[in-house]
Amino acid sequence: MSAAAPRSETRPETIAPDAALPPAPAPDPDAAGSADTPPSGGAGPRTAHDYSGYPVVAARHPWRWAGTALVALFVAAVLWSLLTNPRWEWDVVAQWFTAESVLRGLGETLKLTAIAGTLGFILGFILALMRLSSSPLLVSVSWTFSWIFRSAPLLVQLLLWYNLGYLYEKVSLGIPFTDVRFFEVQTTTLISQFAAAILGLTLNQAAYSSEIIRGGILAVDQGQLEAAAALGIPAWRRSTRIVLPQAMRSILPTAFNEIIGLVKGTSIVYVLAYSELFYTVQVIYNRTQQVLPLLLVATVWYVVITSVLSVFQYYIERHYSKGAVRTLPPTPLQRVRRFFSTHAKTSEVAR
Amino acid sequence: MNSPALPAVAAAAATRGLVEISNVHKSFGQVEVLRGVSLTVEPGEVVVILGPSGSGKSTLLRTINHLEKVDAGHISVDGELVGYRARGGKLHELREKEILAQRTHIGMVFQNFNLFPHLTAVENIIEAPVYAQHRPYAQARERALELLERVGLSDKVDVYPRQLSGGQQQRVAIARALALDPKIVLFDEPTSALDPELVGEVLDVIRSLADSGTTLIVVTHEMGFARDVADRVVFMDQGQIVEEGAPLQIFGAPRHERTKAFLSKVIEPAFNL
Numbered sequence: 001m002s003a004a005a006p007r008s009e010t011r012p013e014t015i016a017p018d019a020a021l022p023p024a025p026a027p028d029p030d031a032a033g034s035a036d037t038p039p040s041g042g043a044g045p046r047t048a049h050d051y052s053g054y055p056v057v058a059a060r061h062p063w064r065w066a067g068t069a070l071v072a073l074f075v076a077a078v079l080w081s082l083l084t085n086p087r088w089e090w091d092v093v094a095q096w097f098t099a100e101s102v103l104r105g106l107g108e109t110l111k112l113t114a115i116a117g118t119l120g121f122i123l124g125f126i127l128a129l130m131r132l133s134s135s136p137l138l139v140s141v142s143w144t145f146s147w148i149f150r151s152a153p154l155l156v157q158l159l160l161w162y163n164l165g166y167l168y169e170k171v172s173l174g175i176p177f178t179d180v181r182f183f184e185v186q187t188t189t190l191i192s193q194f195a196a197a198i199l200g201l202t203l204n205q206a207a208y209s210s211e212i213i214r215g216g217i218l219a220v221d222q223g224q225l226e227a228a229a230a231l232g233i234p235a236w237r238r239s240t241r242i243v244l245p246q247a248m249r250s251i252l253p254t255a256f257n258e259i260i261g262l263v264k265g266t267s268i269v270y271v272l273a274y275s276e277l278f279y280t281v282q283v284i285y286n287r288t289q290q291v292l293p294l295l296l297v298a299t300v301w302y303v304v305i306t307s308v309l310s311v312f313q314y315y316i317e318r319h320y321s322k323g324a325v326r327t328l329p330p331t332p333l334q335r336v337r338r339f340f341s342t343h344a345k346t347s348e349v350a351r
Numbered sequence: 352m353n354s355p356a357l358p359a360v361a362a363a364a365a366t367r368g369l370v371e372i373s374n375v376h377k378s379f380g381q382v383e384v385l386r387g388v389s390l391t392v393e394p395g396e397v398v399v400i401l402g403p404s405g406s407g408k409s410t411l412l413r414t415i416n417h418l419e420k421v422d423a424g425h426i427s428v429d430g431e432l433v434g435y436r437a438r439g440g441k442l443h444e445l446r447e448k449e450i451l452a453q454r455t456h457i458g459m460v461f462q463n464f465n466l467f468p469h470l471t472a473v474e475n476i477i478e479a480p481v482y483a484q485h486r487p488y489a490q491a492r493e494r495a496l497e498l499l500e501r502v503g504l505s506d507k508v509d510v511y512p513r514q515l516s517g518g519q520q521q522r523v524a525i526a527r528a529l530a531l532d533p534k535i536v537l538f539d540e541p542t543s544a545l546d547p548e549l550v551g552e553v554l555d556v557i558r559s560l561a562d563s564g565t566t567l568i569v570v571t572h573e574m575g576f577a578r579d580v581a582d583r584v585v586f587m588d589q590g591q592i593v594e595e596g597a598p599l600q601i602f603g604a605p606r607h608e609r610t611k612a613f614l615s616k617v618i619e620p621a622f623n624l
Contacts, residue, residue, distance in 0.1 A: 226465065230418060
């Protein structure tokens with residue numbers, strides 16, 4: 001907007017028939033008292049000031065830019081030291097990263113996570129339903145389970161399961177308080193390292209996930225259950241179709257936290273000399289003495305698994321947010337695609 | 352033993368939607384919310400329940416489909432006890448499955464709609480006919496589309512509740528209640544959560560239902576609606592029915608002091624504006 005000659009016929013925002021003042025000069029926020037407000041004096045009718053011809057100037061955020069620059073500098077410094085400090089021994093990392101024993105360990109880690117995670121959450125779901133039931137017995141059994149398995153350290157639980165043979169030599173199925181036995185096994189043959197690991201991880205996971213699922217179910221509006229009950233929808237359908245999908249929205253973020261925790265938590269089974277990723281790496285560096293590079297091998301694999309899980313989390317959460325927001329925001333992929341298509345268009349226009 | 356049920360069963364077709372409430376009591380903790388309420392609603396009748404908040408209107412409504420258990424007294428629909436079975440001089444509590452079956456005859460519309468937010472409009476309507484009444488999916492869907500058209504939302508079939516206005520949501524909720532072909536529809540303050548400009552569209556749908564011969568029991572604060580649509584107006588206060596009668600009588604010449612006081616508070620300010 002240029003300054004100021006008497007152009008009031010072409011500038012509707014200065015139409016003020018009785019204005020004794022000259023038309024307002026161009027907007028200049030620094031000049032005190034000359035803000036673009038319509039002259040309010042005079043006795044004639046007040047006409048609203050028209051801002052339709054004004055361009056919008058975006059607010060500036062200089063500190064945001066300063067902060068960004070600082071963080072970028074810090075990230076660059078860290079990357080630089082990671083890449084240039086020879087003591088990280090990236091060549092050793094690369095050498096062992098896809099070694100057969102490491103990959104086998106990785107497979108075991110994934111297997112433990114998948115099995116303990118799945119069984120843990122299934123058991124956790126059952127425990128959560130028990131805890132929310134109206135039977136005092138079920139409630140207290142569920143509560144006690146969570147209490148015990150959240151109290152005892154996982155390390156102790158694993159060692160206890162593995163050494164079950166010391167406490168109970170034989171495991172048998174029969175009629176209690178009689179001598180009738182249908183079958184009987186040595187505990188030590190029944191509880192392998194794998195079985196002990198799965199038992200320990202699953203039960204521990206179930207105790208935590210039951211609380212997560214219970215929290216999610218409690219977060220669902222009571223009116224939803226009431227409406228479903230008023231419509232005569234059967235109990236099982238009510239839980240699975242009405243309550244659980246809505247509970248999932250609050251369950252998922254914490255549940256993925258748990259699963260990602262479990263991926264790394266499986267490393268604790270090294271106490272059973274179970275050859276998952278972490279134990280394998282330990283065995284290797286005890287032999288080669290390349291401690292840090294091999295720990296890096298394990299770490300980078302954990303990062304890879306977590307990244308993949310995070311992508312799953314994003315899409316699963318998106319699935320369950322159907323109907324919860326008016327329109328779903330675009331996925332990162334869609335955003336990238338949109339960016340390139342609009343970018344292509346503008347560059348075409350430029351040409 | 353269950354002889355009182357017999358005549359009602361014989362005349363089932365003629366008495367579709369007869370509600371008999373007799374001497375119902377209900378307490379929440381120390382507070383007695385219903386103190387001996389008796390009311391008979393004839394088949395096809397439209398009854399509007401008025402009263403100050405806390406008078407027990409909503410609770411009474413919720414006892415009719417057994418969302419609230421009564422402490423004393425009983426309720427029957429078409430001669431069939433709600434929530435109990437009379438046998439050998441005793442009332443046996445029904446199992447959950449049987450209660451759910453009874454509820455499919457009684458539609459309910461809530462103040463806050465309570466639509467399932469993760470299901471589309473049509474999915475909301477189909478759920479109960481398919482899973483509570485075991486109707487074939489295709490038939491239920493066809494009926495759902497008919498109902499959506501009837502409430503004027505045939506263009507919102509696959510839309511999620513949050514993408515609808517309050518009035519539209521409540522109309523979907525009404526369609527959902529009607530999908531079970533109920534004998535009775537209960538309305539619990541169906542327009543209280545709506546912007547004033549959206550109240551009319553919901554009341555229009557209810558008004559058209561009133562003409563269809565379904566028994567309607569409506570708790571509302573819409574006095575104009577009560578006057579125009581109700582066959583009978585019931586005024587409740589402090590857990591009891593104070594007065595009941597034709598709308599003209601209740602609004603024109605209330606007999607009871609409490610009714611007069613309530614109506615003068617609710618109606619006059621609105622007209623003095």
